[in-house]
Amino acid sequence: MESSVxxxxxxxxxxxxxxxxxxxxIAEVQRTYGVQEVVKLASNENxxxxxxxxxxxxxxxxxxxHRYPDQAAIDLRSALAHRYHLKNENIIVGNGSExxxxxxxxxxxxxxxxALTAHGTFTGFPILCHSRxxxxxxxxxxxxxxxxxxxxERITPRTKLIYLCNPNNPTGTFFSRRAFDRFMENVPARVLVLLDEAYFEFACKLADYPDSMDYRHDNVITLRTFSKAYGLAGLRIGxxxxxxxxxxxxWKVKLPFEPGLLSQVAGVAALEDEDFLSHTLEQNQQGLDLYTRELTRLGVQWVPSAANFIAIETPPGWNAQQLFTALLRRGVIIRPLEQSGLPGNLRISIGKPEExxxxxxxxxxxxxxxxxAA
Ligand SMILES: Cc1ncc(COP(=O)(O)O)c(C=O)c1O
Structure with missing residues (x-):
């Protein structure tokens, strides 16, 4: 392409x-592969x-x-403050956790x-760093x-921000309390730690999981979302x-009216929806159990997951793209992980039992x- 002015x-x-x-x-796969029934297990949605x-x-x-939403999102922040025993000034809400x-x-x-992070984590973070x-x-x-x-060990005098994702997307693994405690002892107070807990609800009952709300580190910012366990990805609330x-x-750099009015009221209501949350978590666990059993039977290596997805290794003789395409032809969308820096892996989001x-x-x-032949 010619470069323009x-x-x-x-x-x-x-x-x-x-x-x-x-x-x-789903529409793209229906169009490209001529399949009617499509199962989408690619974006860790509910x-x-x-x-x-x-x-x-x-x-x-x-x-x-027709009205602008409450700029300070007071109802939503108060509901979160109540749930997590915080003050409103500890809380920001926005267009998704991203x-x-x-x-x-x-x-x-x-x-x-x-900025420091892992090779093999959520791709949103490096993109945002590059944008700066x-x-x-x-x-x-x-x-x-x-x-x-x-x-x-990689912290230098210039390190400003460390991004951690727990449980990690796309591998589903989590680091333990002990590992986090030891880590924080080695992080100077001038360095910010961004702790992405997008999958917190799926992991928080695990004995060894370091729930960031149990800590008081002034240099840690925790991010969570309504997109996953609460099923509100399309409303963009984090x-x-x-x-x-x-x-x-x-707050100084946020656009004034994020998240939108409907998103704010949905967030407040979702927080109270214990039944929906426990159904989601129970079904997710059953789904994970099914995958680990069946993948083992099929001889596919999988990574233990504390989230709503499971990462697998490309079986010998295959590459990830071949396996991804073979499944697309049959109307099953999963996620190859090359873009996440894991070219030999794919990720399957947990769906409904029939999916x-x-x-x-x-x-x-x-x-x-x-x-x-596939
Ligand atoms: C680890 C992680 N962080 C953040 C996000 C973004 O979520 P949100 O919809 O809240 O922007 C995702 C979405 O997949 C994610 O996996």
Whole structure:
């Protein structure tokens, strides 16, 4: 393509950015592969839909959408403050947890700051660093887990921000309380730790899971979301907890009316929807149990998961793209993990029981056929 005069307007670090690739859509797979029935297990969404209480709240407030939402999102922040025993000034809400991650990059990262994370984690974070002209230092995972010791060793006087994801997307692994305690002892107070707990609800009952709310580290900002366990990905609501001074800086760079009016009321209602949450968690566990049993039977290596997805290793003789395409042809969308830095792995989001069975039986079929015939 010829470069236009506009190319000069774009800084090199923006021109070189790779756009975030979301999972393939159902419509796209229907069109491309001519299949009617499509099972989408690619984006870690809630297969059980949205919290019914949240949907009811959205319906009840539809007639108000000509008004701007409450800029301070007081109801939603108060509900979160009540739930997590915090003050409102500890809380920011935004357009998904990734929206808040963007605020963190915008508010804190500049010039020759360094950012640190793992190679093999959520791709949203490196993209945001690059958008600030900063190439993050990425430390390899160890056994598919964040290697906190190795990350701590890479801290330099220029390190400003460390991104940790617990449980980690896309591997589903989590680091323990002990590992986190030891890590925090080695992180200077001047370094910010961004703790992404997008899958918190799925892991929080595990004995060894370090729930960041049990700690009081002034340099930790926790991010959580309504997109996963509460099923509200399409409404874009996330929240962050942290020291009031850090949170106040984030408010300064936030667009005034995020999240939208319907999102705010949905968030409040979803928090009260215990039934929906426990159904989601119970079904997710059953789904995970099914995958671990069946994948073992099929001889596919899998990674123990504390989230609503499971990562697998590409079976010998296959590459990840071949397996991904063979499943797409049968109407099953999963996620190859090359973009996440794990070219030999794929990730399957846990679906409803019938979706999981379809995925597993298609997997069995293609593995029997082999990469050439599948
Ligand atoms: C680890 C992690 N963080 C953040 C996000 C973004 O979630 P949200 O919908 O809250 O922006 C995702 C979404 O997949 C994720 O996996």
């Amino acid at each position: 506009y190319a000069e307007l774009v800084p090199a670090y923006i021109a070189n950015l790779r756009i975030y690739q979301s999972g393939k859509s 297969p059980w839909g949205a919290s019914p209480r949240a949907m009811e709240a959205v319906r009840a407030h539809l007639q108000e959408v 929206g808040i991650m963007a605020l963190i990059a915008r508010a804190f990262l500049h010039d020759d700051d360094e 002209g900063i190439t993050p230092t990425c430390v390899p995972l160890r056994d598919y887990c964040f290697d906190l010791e190795a990350i701590a 929240y962050g907890f942290g020291h009031p001074e850090l949170i106040a800086s984030l 999981n069975k379809t995925c597993l039986s298609c997997l069995e079929e293609v593995l029997k056929l082999g990469p050439e």
